[in-house]
Amino acid sequence: MIIASLAFYLFSFMAIVGALNVIFQRNPVHSVLWLIFTFFNAAALFVLLGAEFVAMILVVVYVGAVAVLFLFVVMMLDINVVVLREGFLKYLPAGALVGVILLVELAIVFGGWTMAPDAESLRLVPTPNPSDVANTQALGQVLYTKYAYLFEASGLVLLVAMIGAIVLTMRTRTGVRKQKISEQVGRDAKETVVMVQVQSGKGLS
Amino acid sequence: MAEFWTEYLAPFLWIAGKILLFVVPVALTMAFLTLAERRIIGAMQLRIGPNVIGPFGLLQPFADAVKLLFKETVVPTGASTVVFFLAPMVTFSLALLGWAVIPVSAGWYISNLNVGVLYLFAISSLGVYGIVMAGWASNSRYAFLGAMRSAAQMVSYEVSIGFVMIAVLLTAGTLNLSELVESQRGMWYFLPHFPMFIVFFISVLAETNRHPFDLPEAESELVAGFMTEYSSMSFALFFLGEYINMIAMSAMVTTLFLGGWLGPQDMLPGLGFLEVVLGWVPGIIWFAAKVAFCLFIFIWVRATLPRFRYDQLMRLGWKVFLPLSLAWLILTAGFLVYTGKLAH
Numbered sequence: 060m061i062i063a064s065l066a067f068y069l070f071s072f073m074a075i076v077g078a079l080n081v082i083f084q085r086n087p088v089h090s091v092l093w094l095i096f097t098f099f100n101a102a103a104l105f106v107l108l109g110a111e112f113v114a115m116i117l118v119v120v121y122v123g124a125v126a127v128l129f130l131f132v133v134m135m136l137d138i139n140v141v142v143l144r145e146g147f148l149k150y151l152p153a154g155a156l157v158g159v160i161l162l163v164e165l166a167i168v169f170g171g172w173t174m175a176p177d178a179e180s181l182r183l184v185p186t187p188n189p190s191d192v193a194n195t196q197a198l199g200q201v202l203y204t205k206y207a208y209l210f211e212a213s214g215l216v217l218l219v220a221m222i223g224a225i226v227l228t229m230r231t232r233t234g235v236r237k238q239k240i241s242e243q244v245g246r247d248a249k250e251t252v253v254m255v256q257v258q259s260g261k262g263l264s
Numbered sequence: 265m266a267e268f269w270t271e272y273l274a275p276f277l278w279i280a281g282k283i284l285l286f287v288v289p290v291a292l293t294m295a296f297l298t299l300a301e302r303r304i305i306g307a308m309q310l311r312i313g314p315n316v317i318g319p320f321g322l323l324q325p326f327a328d329a330v331k332l333l334f335k336e337t338v339v340p341t342g343a344s345t346v347v348f349f350l351a352p353m354v355t356f357s358l359a360l361l362g363w364a365v366i367p368v369s370a371g372w373y374i375s376n377l378n379v380g381v382l383y384l385f386a387i388s389s390l391g392v393y394g395i396v397m398a399g400w401a402s403n404s405r406y407a408f409l410g411a412m413r414s415a416a417q418m419v420s421y422e423v424s425i426g427f428v429m430i431a432v433l434l435t436a437g438t439l440n441l442s443e444l445v446e447s448q449r450g451m452w453y454f455l456p457h458f459p460m461f462i463v464f465f466i467s468v469l470a471e472t473n474r475h476p477f478d479l480p481e482a483e484s485e486l487v488a489g490f491m492t493e494y495s496s497m498s499f500a501l502f503f504l505g506e507y508i509n510m511i512a513m514s515a516m517v518t519t520l521f522l523g524g525w526l527g528p529q530d531m532l533p534g535l536g537f538l539e540v541v542l543g544w545v546p547g548i549i550w551f552a553a554k555v556a557f558c559l560f561i562f563i564w565v566r567a568t569l570p571r572f573r574y575d576q577l578m579r580l581g582w583k584v585f586l587p588l589s590l591a592w593l594i595l596t597a598g599f600l601v602y603t604g605k606l607a608h
Contacts, residue, residue: 062272088400092347095393115382123389124419127396131415134400134408193378195439238575 067107074100087133091126098122112195282374286363294507295325301563308567335496340403343493347401352494352501355394359508362387366515367442369525369547380441381433384516385426388471391509392418395473395480395490398502402493410489413574414473414480420581421470427589428464431596432457432520437606445524452523452531460592461521463585465561468513470581472506475566479574514558518551522558525551 077097084090098121105114202210257263299314299321306313315321339345365380367373377383392415399411433439435456436447454461470477481489491502518524523531525547529539572580600606 086344089344089347092397111377111379112382115379115386118386119382119389123386123392123422127392127415127419130393130396131412134396134412193439195379238579240579 063107067104070100070103070107074104087136088130091130091133094129095122095126098126110194112193112198279374286368286374287360290360290363290508290511291504293511294504295329296322297507297511297559298328298503299324300559301566304560304563305567308564329500332496332500337496337498338493340493342403344401344403347397348493349498351394351398351401352498352505354397355391355505356501356508358387358390358394359505359512362512362516365441366512366519367445367524368515368551371442372525372548373442376440376442379439381429381439381444381520384441385422385429388425388513388516389418389422391471394502394505398494399490402490404493406486406488406492407490410480410482410486410492414490417470417473417477417479417577417581420578421467421585424463424581424585424589425467425471427586427593428457428460428467429520431460431589431593434593434596434600434606441519441524445519445526448523449526449530452521452526454521457521457592457596460589461517463589464521465517465558467581467585468517469562469565470577472509472513472562474510474562476569476572477577478571479577482571510559510562511555514555514562515551517558518554522554524554 074097077093077100080093081090081097084093098117102114102117102122105111105117255263302324303313303315303321313321314324317323317327339348362384364374365377365383367376395414395418396411399407399409399414402408432453433444435453436444438444438447469475473480479489480486481491483489486492491499494502527542527545527547527550529535529542533539535542597606
């Protein structure tokens with residue numbers, strides 16, 4: 060087991076280093092790259108937990124899709140961190156106030172945190188024995204039976220958000236030349252080509 | 265001490281040995297693939313191709329490697345040096361990482377991962393990072409444009425690859441690649457999933473930035489795209505990464521659709537004596553033959569088709585492949601539920 064615990068400390072240390080670098084890098088693109096590094100270490104921690112499905116989904120969704128978009132946007136925007144830092148002192152009091160409020164709230168939440176009396180029995184009911192089924196199957200058995208409605212509802216929320224984003228950014232532009240493949244394929248020689256007999260020396264009038 | 269040996273050192277050496285057994289053949293295949301590509305395209309265009317160095321030009325890849333080793337490494341001014349050198353390494357190592365789960369014969373794999381299909385999908389979706397990092401770190405317009413194109417292209421085609429994979433693994437009822445190959449016994453998935461096999465192969469072409477979707481490095485518009493500023497070994501790493509990626513993707517097509525290491529006698533029973541003879545051929549030969557077949561198609565497409573325009577590429581990905589693969593996924597699920605063949 061010593062290797063597993065060494066691996067755990069390695070990955071968690073690297074995750075913390077990565078997360079710190081996300082904040083402290085001067086260049087936003089470097090920040091995103093460190094963020095990706097942090098995601099990887101988090102995925103490795105999931106693998107150590109034996110939750111390989113969640114680990115792979117983390118890599119596919121966050122690293123493979125979300126972070127690509129982040130990187131894409133950050134690269135396109137020409138963000139100058141030095142200019143952003145200029146207002147640092149001016150906004151410091153307001154920012155610190157928000158931070159303190161959040162900290163107090165968190166402290167209150169954690170101070171009053173107790174386990175619900177029947178939580179333990181709830182936890183045991185839908186969970187299959189991990190030695191019997193692979194954890195992909197186990198997750199599916201819980202998500203699509205006990206929590207099927209909640210799962211579908213969260214899917215619908217995401218769908219609404221997606222449609223909203225599309226509607227917000229969609230605009231019909233005039234004067235754009237677009238290739239319409241169905242029109243091109245549907246063209247008939249009879250309508251588009253005229254055969255004429257041209258007399259020599261006269262040409263077409 | 266004995267415990268240390270049996271618990272840690274022996275497994276470690278065994279895994280390292282397995283990795284070596286995978287990486288060396290893959291690297292050799294890659295070397296000869298570059299030669300094969302030039303010779304095959306030469307033959308298709310009525311030329312000879314490289315035939316001078318070694319018998320039939322067989323030593324050409326090594327001559328190329330030595331040449332690249334002795335070139336000067338140039339770093340552009342204003343380049344982000346660390347990211348600039350990290351990018352080819354990322355590309356190269358990601359191309360090799362996929363091989364960790366691919367079973368080349370019954371029981372021949374480095375790791376028999378329970379979520380092998382997802383792992384392959386994750387690794388192939390990461391390939392975009394090497395390219396984007398290279399394009400950004402080069403501090404060059406051409407490289408940046410190439411990287412942007414590549415990012416959009418790979419993200420788009422990943423979506424349809426994902427849906428095709430889901431359709432296949434619904435049929436198989438497992439995420440484990442070895443079990444997936446075993447479940448193809450008697451009916452390789454390229455037959456029932458034929459339209460998706462085509463969609464998958466075309467998407468793989470786009471995912472590996474190969475012709476006719478090689479817009480990220482379109483030489484007539486972008487010099488060499490994201491590779492413009494690279495020279496010497498860093499260029500070589502990109503080049504090798506691209507070819508190893510091709511081999512890995514062919515292995516993926518073979519595993520998901522072409523029955524992995526199963527021989528043709530599995531699909532065509534009743535051959536009599538021939539069936540016995542074919543049964544003697546080890547699985548890895550069949551696997552290698554199928555991978556070689558896919559690679560040949562890669563090269564064949566390159567010699568045949570002109571490059572797509574960018575809007576055509578996007579249209580094909582989002583408006584044709586995405587609805588098609590989604591519809592096929594629903595059809596597959598419906599069929600499996602209707603016939604009661606859905607695996608649990």
